[in-house]
Every structure is written in structure tokens, then in C-alpha cells.
Amino acid sequence: MSQGINPNEKKEQLRQKASQERINHQKIPTVIDAYRHYIEAKSELKPNTVAIYDRDMNLYLKDWHHLKITEITMQMVVGKHAEISQTNKSHANITLKLFSAIYNYHRKRLTNNNQPLITEFSPVQILYQNDLFNKLKPRKNYINSEQQADWVSAIVQTQWRGNEKANEYGYLNQDFLLTFVLTGLRRTEVEQLAWANIDLKYGTLKIINPKNGEDLLLPLGETLLHIFKQRNKYSNGSKYVFPATNNQNHIKDRRHVRHKITETTGIAFTFHDLRRTFTSIANRCGIGMYTIKALINHSYQDDSDITADYTQIDAKDLRDAMQKIENHILSDDMKNIIFNREYLTDKSTRMYR
Template sequence: MPSLRLTRRAVDEVPYPASGQVFYRDTMLSGFGLRVGANSKVFFAEGQVNRRTRRVTIGRADVFAPEIARKKALVILGEMAEGRDPNAEKRKEKRERVTVEMAFDRFFEARKTLSPHTISNYRRSAQLYLKAWRKKEMKEIDRQMVLKKHQEIGKIHGETTGNNVMRHFRSVYNFTSATQNDFPPNPVQILTQARAWFKERRRQTVVTAVDLPAWWTAVMAEPDYSRDFLLTALFTGMRRSEVMQLRWENVDLSAKTLHLPTTKNGDPLTLPLSEFLADLLAQRREANQGSPWVFPGPGRTGHLVETKKFLLRVSAGSGVSFTLHDLRRTFITIAESLDVPYYALKRLLNHRTNGDVTGGYIVVNAERLREPVELVAKRILELKEPRD
């Protein structure tokens, strides 16, 4: 291995070999050298770590001046003298580098109990709203980046969306931080500290008693699939995804119950069917053409997914603007007006009684809910009649 005082001029004059590599050692600093290939010249540092030779690349000669590279080599050689292997540390750092994309994937792998709906929402946050961050290391995301991205999403996609995306990122960051050493504090904290969360107003809309006759008339003019879907949502108070994913194997027409094995909060739910809804589902069952879904659809899932078009048709036909969640609110509002007990209301909505010791002792099964469900159905059928 030839020796050479590595100066700018000497480095520039070193010829490129026709093939292979040639290593030049610096005469000023032992362990510092230049590796010359057919098209490259690269500075390196070489030393012993635990009696093993280690060579560390410093950088290209057209980027680093020899004086700068020599100083870097001195630092690296000092680390080696202390028994530290810079190459091993680089490999370790690379292994521990967790990008935003990796963090979300690991979060899903660890949280096996997350519902498909929740996973879908988190994925949407990562892949759509945080797309520019996906390849960035989690540690790189700082407070100012969070503030800027939160404001940007809120302005373009809506304030509620901006809040939800940052809640998702906060959860994934907390999970990642718990599995990594020396992780910075969660940068989403800035939204609380700066009081920068957007104010959210809980939607309070329902299909009112005044509007229900017109709404009902428009629904009854719909094709069977959309008519029955909307009536099922209204007469059960079920969430949109729960109605969409309802399977015939979970509908017991003889016992007049339906079972939801997977719900938003993770708890299974069995609900009684009112006489009206049991008759409606029995007619659908007779017309069923072999699909396992109560509301089949043309897409890859096999069940109904698109509801926007028929919601708009009913809104236009009735003059009543509504969402599917408004039907859930309408159901429970009617139930409350009939003095249905508090714990029965919570069970009908499948809301947990967290922190409520008394609620933990009360068992509200499907049969206990049958009378309230029939009362609500009877009231809906009364309200849908036009008033003189």
C-alpha cells in the first residue's frame, strides 16, 4: 500500500487505476488514507477495534478537502482507540431508524384488537394527509412541523379532519416512543400547550318529527336495497359500517335478534328486532340470491359500500338534509323521549359504562331491550304519518 502526503494537489494528481482499487496511506496521520477506484477517490480511516481491523469511509475527495477529511479521521481513530466500532454504530443507527410509514405499520401489527374501521381511518391519515412525512424518521417530526401540518390539513380538508389526523399521529408516536430508547417528547403536545386544537362542535342534527313524514315518503320511493338499508339504520340506531357489514348468519329471524360480533368499541352486541324490522328482513331473506350479506354490493368487499348517491336522492326528494349518523341520533332521541332507562339507552348504542361502578353490575341483554325497541318502532311508525 503506497504512502503519500495527502494534499489537494497530490490527491488530484493520483491516477485512476484501469481496474480494481488502490489504497494510499497518509504520511502525516497514521490510519488516514485515500481509496482510489476506476472513477472515484474516497478518504477513509482505518484502525483496530478489539484487535480487529476496521475501515470507515469518510467521504469523496471532490467533496472534502484533505485537511477536513484528516480532522474527521482523527475523531474516528480516537473512537476506535476507545473500543468503539463506528461501522457497527452506523448499522445499529440504520436498524433503529423508524420512519413514519414504519411506525404506522408496527402500530397495526401490535394492536391486533383494532377494528377494520379504525385501521382504515389511521391508514387514511398516514397515506393521504401525512403522505409527505411517510419516509421521514419519526424523530425528525418536530413541534413546528406539527403546527404547520395541522393548520394546513384544517384549511384544506376541514378542522375536524386536521384534529383527527394529529390524534392518530399522536397515538402512533406514543406507541413508537414506548418501544424505542431516547425518543424525543411527542411533538403533538404543542397543539395542547399552544391551545391550537381546532374547536369541534358536536353535530346535533336529527330527522325531526315534522320532517319524518316527508323523509319516509322519499325513502319508500327508493329501490329495495337503499330503502331497506335506511330503514334498518333508523329502526336500530346502528352505525353505518355495522349496517353495511351485516351478515345473514348473524340475523336470527326466529328469535328476532341480530348479532354484531365486531363493533366500534370492540364489544359484541346482540339487539332485538322490532316486529316491523323483522318482517322487513324476512322479505329481504326471501329475495336473497345467495349472498352472505344482508346488503350486498358490487365491489370487492361483496357488501354495500356506496351510500352517498341514495342519501342525496332522499334529501332532494324530501327536502330533509341528513346523514346516516343523524338516523342513529334520531333513534336514540326518540328512545329517550319515551323514558327508556339510561342503561338501556347506552346498551342500544353499544356505549361502554367506563368508570360507572353501578353500570358494571347491570346486565342488559337482548330480551331486556326488546320492549324499548318495540316502543321506539311504534313511535317511528306513528310519526311517519302525515299530520293534518
């Protein structure tokens, strides 16, 4: 008091400060709430991406759900990354980068009286600063040139249940697998192919907003165009090129089809291996790198590559390239089998497995 200081005022200031800190703390979301707000805000995320995030949040970060995002420490981040890495190195990276994105989103968004509620940087920075993220080798598997003839032959000649029926399911498995290697599309893109995005008159298919956000218009080789015309002829009003058994949705998870061909040929492969097979064949056919990137919708605009700014890929170049790839992967014998398929309407026709 003798120094002009009112102890009651000081106590009130401390009380107000403590009260404000409690209010601020309450405004900071828990990990699970922060994640939900983040997903709601990021409407551009694709359903498959959200599904992966949901899985990782519930599988790997469930013990963090009830904690405030600011309660996650660098030590916890390092420990969690190491823990997940024991079972899945790729998802260890994905999960902690996801948490960092969630944290940074709320760090920029949350304020009180124009003052940020979160001032500390994401604790995941310790992984970046110390180069602790797992080093993952890119997968390089594909159907090599010595295997391709046997692989295609097995696909074209394998019989499945209802294989030759004159309906939307006729030759579905063969056509599904061939579409991968004749287009270089991703699994979900092939599964979700819709007739609305296929132009049978001009022989093109369109993929709307694929992984890089830019629509892809892809010309079709003559055999694939024939396949699609036949599928359309017997589509029975289906919205999708490859419909599910209810004819309302598209097919999903056809791993048993892959396994059948692997069992027949001894050639193990994934659906993404067929995308690499497509690009490998394109390279073997002498197709230019800019054209290959255009076919698989990869950006070739690189600041260090001035030539890319002047390179325009003509539609005819793309169509010629697609035909070269098709001619390389499909022999005349295989084409003849495809062009001369039988479609049976008799309900008593023997069903194949």
C-alpha cells in the same frame, strides 16, 4: 501522556461512539416505515380505521415519509397541524395524534443493548401542552319529530330500479334506510349485516366486535323482523342482507339513496344522523338512559356513577324498547304498506329508477 491519558484510546472511544450513533440512527425508521410497522402490529384496528389512517398519511404527511421519526420537530408539528387545519380541522387532530401514537410505539419498542434508541418524548406533546388541538363541536343533526312522518313516507313509497323484484334486490333501498332508524346501527354495521348473525326465529341480530369491542345482541321490532324475513325469503343464497350487485359482497356507499330522499322531502341527513334519530326517539318514548345506551352499545360503566354497577338491562326491556321506537317512527299506514308489499317475478315488469 504525562497525565496518564492515552490520546489514541480517547480517539477510539469517540470513534466507537460515533459509529454506534450511526448504527442507532440507521435503526430508527422513517415515518412511512414506522407507520407500516405500527399498522402491522395493531391487528385489532378495523379496516375502516386503517383506510382513514392510510388516507391521512398519504394526503397530509407525504412530505414526512422519508424523514426519520426523530427528525420531526415540535415546530414541524405545529406547522403541519396548522396547515391541515386550513382544510380539515378534524383530520388535523387525527393525523397528528396518529403520528404521536406511531412515535410512542417505536419509542417503547426500539432498544440497543437494553438501552432505548429514542429518549425524547413525542414532539406532538407541544399540541397537548399548549392546548392547540382543534376544538370540534359534536354533530347534533337528526330527523326531528315534525319531519319524521314525511321522511318515512318518502322512503316507503319511493320507487327505485328493480324495486319490486322477487329477488335479493327487491325493496333494498327502502329496507336499507329503515334499518338505520329502527336499530341505531352505524353505516358499516348495516352495510355488512350478514344472515349468519341474524336469528329470525328469536328475532335478534348480532353485531360482532363493533366500535367499542363488545358484541351487540339486539332484539328486532315486529316490522323490522318482517322485513328481514322477506329479505331472507328472496335472498337467493346471498351471504349479506344487503348484497352488492354481484350477490357476493355487501353494498357500499349508498349516498345516492340519501340524496334521492333529500331531493324528495327537502330533509338533508347523513347515515349517522339516523343513529341520533334513533336515540332521540328512544328518549322521546321515555326509555331510560341505561337502556338507550345498551341499545346503541355505549358503555354506561362510569366510575362516578355507582348506580351503573348495579344496573342490569333485561332482554325483555330491550325488546319492549325496540318495539316502542318502531311504533313511534312507523305509523299504522306505513306498516300496512310494508306488510303488504308485492314481489313480482315477471321479467317484463316495468323497472323503476
